[in-house]
Amino acid sequence: MEIIETVFVRNNLIVAFAVVGCVTWVSYLLAKKLTNNRIHGSAIAIALGLVAAYYGGITTGGSKGVADIALLGGIGLMGGGMMRDFAIVATAFGVQFSELKKAGMAGVISIFAGVLVSFVVGAVVAILFGYTDAASITTIGAGAVTYIVGPVTGEAIGASNEAITLSVAAGLVKSILVMIGTPLVAKYIGLDNPQSAMVFGGLMGTTSGVAAGLAATDPKLVPYGAMTATFYTGIGCLLGPSILFFIVSSIY
Amino acid sequence: MIIYGVALLSVCLIFGMLLGEVLGYLLGVQANVGGVGIAMMFLVFASNSSYFKALTEGAAGAGITFWSAMYIPIVVAMAAQQNVAAALDGGVLALVAGVAAVVVSFLLVPVLSKIGRGSPSQPEKP
Numbered sequence: 001m002e003i004i005e006t007v008f009v010r011n012n013l014i015v016a017f018a019v020v021g022c023v024t025w026v027s028y029l030l031a032k033k034l035t036n037n038r039i040h041g042s043a044i045a046i047a048l049g050l051v052a053a054y055y056g057g058i059t060t061g062g063s064k065g066v067a068d069i070a071l072l073g074g075i076g077l078m079g080g081g082m083m084r085d086f087a088i089v090a091t092a093f094g095v096q097f098s099e100l101k102k103a104g105m106a107g108v109i110s111i112f113a114g115v116l117v118s119f120v121v122g123a124v125v126a127i128l129f130g131y132t133d134a135a136s137i138t139t140i141g142a143g144a145v146t147y148i149v150g151p152v153t154g155e156a157i158g159a160s161n162e163a164i165t166l167s168v169a170a171g172l173v174k175s176i177l178v179m180i181g182t183p184l185v186a187k188y189i190g191l192d193n194p195q196s197a198m199v200f201g202g203l204m205g206t207t208s209g210v211a212a213g214l215a216a217t218d219p220k221l222v223p224y225g226a227m228t229a230t231f232y233t234g235i236g237c238l239l240g241p242s243i244l245f246f247i248v249s250s251i252y
Numbered sequence: 253m254i255i256y257g258v259a260l261l262s263v264c265l266i267f268g269m270l271l272g273e274v275l276g277y278l279l280g281v282q283a284n285v286g287g288v289g290i291a292m293m294f295l296v297f298a299s300n301s302s303y304f305k306a307l308t309e310g311a312a313g314a315g316i317t318f319w320s321a322m323y324i325p326i327v328v329a330m331a332a333q334q335n336v337a338a339a340l341d342g343g344v345l346a347l348v349a350g351v352a353a354v355v356v357s358f359l360l361v362p363v364l365s366k367i368g369r370g371s372p373s374q375p376e377k378p
Contacts, residue, residue: 020325020332042324049331057337067333079329085288087326089265090319092292093299093308100296106367113364118353125349140345144353152283166346172339173350179331181354189361196365203357203364207288208334212327219324227289234276234285 005071012074019072023048043183043216050176088211088230091223099224103195107228110202115236118144118205119244122170134249136163141248142240143167144174146206146233153240175209182213191217194224201225205232257315260307264294 008015027048028041053065062068067076077083122144126137139159143150143166150167153159159167182191182200190196201210201224210229214222268291272284279285295316298304306312339346 016329017325020328023328024325042328045324045328046331049328050334050336052332053334054336054340056332057335063335063338065333065336072332075329075332079326079331079333083326084330085269085291086261086265087319087323088288089268089291089295090261090316091323092295093261093313093316093320095292095296095299097296097300106364109367110360110364113360114357117356117360121353121356122349125345125352129345129348140349143346144349148283152281166343166349169339169341169343169346170349170353172335173347174353176334176336176339177351177354181358185358189358190365191361196361199364199367200361203360204354208330211323212331215324215327222323223292227292230272230288230292231286234272234279234281234283237276237281237283238279238285 008071009073012072013077014074016072016074016078019075020078040183040216042219043180046179046212046216050179084208084211088207088222088226091219091226095223099194100198100227103198103224106195107198107202110199111205111228111231111235114203114205114232115145115149115239117203118174119236119240122167123248131163132252134245134252135159137252138240138245138248139163139167140170141244142236143170145171145236145240147171147175148233149236149240152237153245156241157245171206175206178204178206178209179212179216182209183216186217191221194221197221197224198228202228202232205229205236207233254311254315254318256307257312258319259315260298260304260312261295261316261319264298265291267291268294 024045027045031037031039031041031044056066056069060068064076066072119141123137123141126140131137135157136159139150139154140163142153147168150171151164154164154167191200204210207229210225214225269287271290272287275285276283299308
């Protein structure tokens with residue numbers, strides 16, 4: 001047992017490749033046998049990943065899902081920000097410049113619209129739940145933007161720990177729901193071409209959610225959605241503690 | 253050489269991240285503004301330009317397509333390390349706020365997509 005553990009921990013990234021490979025194989029098999037490929041294999045793989053993350057979270061009490069289990073620590077490296085960004089950039093290889101230009105303006109508008117809409121929705125929910133101080137309302141609204149914008153905004157404007165924690169949770173719910181929900185609603189919202197993918201990335205903005213959601217819908221759309229989504233968190237961090245906070249505090 | 257393509261990809265990411273960080277600093281934001289998006293633009297330019305042919309064709313190109321193909325497995329690993337437990341622990345407020353934000357944003361996708369689909373010439377006015 002100790003020997004196995006030593007080998008697994010010492011080679012954790014390689015273990016991660018093997019494990020993810022097996023999960024992917026099982027997922028594609030399930031997609032074919034159970035759903036006749038109506039649900040994409042990668043959607044099942046991502047869902048299995050989330051279930052495993054929940055299990056990892058409740059058994060270890062840590063914050064990094066399955067990566068907190070020592071034997072699977074390599075998942076943390078493989079799915080961490082560095083590798084994720086590297087692979088996202090690689091998907092841009094072969095993208096036609098003309099496709100980007102076609103949706104350029106709509107893409108930019110969608111980023112600002114996305115930040116504003118998510119913020120307003122989050123803030124309204126906070127008010128409905130009885131929050132009356134501007135700092136909490138702004139922070140929870142910012143959390144509905146992304147789980148990074150929430151705490152960045154909250155710390156900048158001196159919100160309570162409770163509000164910051166809630167904002168992170170709201171952002172996580174959003175990110176996970178985008179991962180699962182995108183392939184299910186893609187058909188109904190016209191998400192089947194590069195232009196709508198750019199708008200989608202700008203509106204949703206959660207990089208992980210958009211990355212996984214589009215991968216499970218149509219991998220060809222990934223670079224377009226990811227391109228706009230990566231500006232979203234930055235714009236959110238810009239607007240949250242400044243304009244949006246001023247507006248909320250002028251009302252409350 | 254496969255490493256040429258991998259190196260090009262790496263250089264794109266590093267310069268994109270640097271610019272994103274500088275942009276964040278100039279805007280006074282504690283975040284990287286569009287670093288990955290800028291890096292993607294670099295790669296799009298490089299792969300559409302004849303100057304970088306030696307770094308994007310043949311074996312060198314395979315160094316980039318490999319990482320592009322590794323994207324979905326990496327996303328699966330990313331999903332497996334999300335803090336799902338915390339998201340479900342956040343209670344009803346977090347759940348409602350997150351779900352509502354997603355639903356409203358989904359509904360806006362077809363609305364805003366129309367802007368992109370409009371022809372580049374003047375839209376006709378009644």
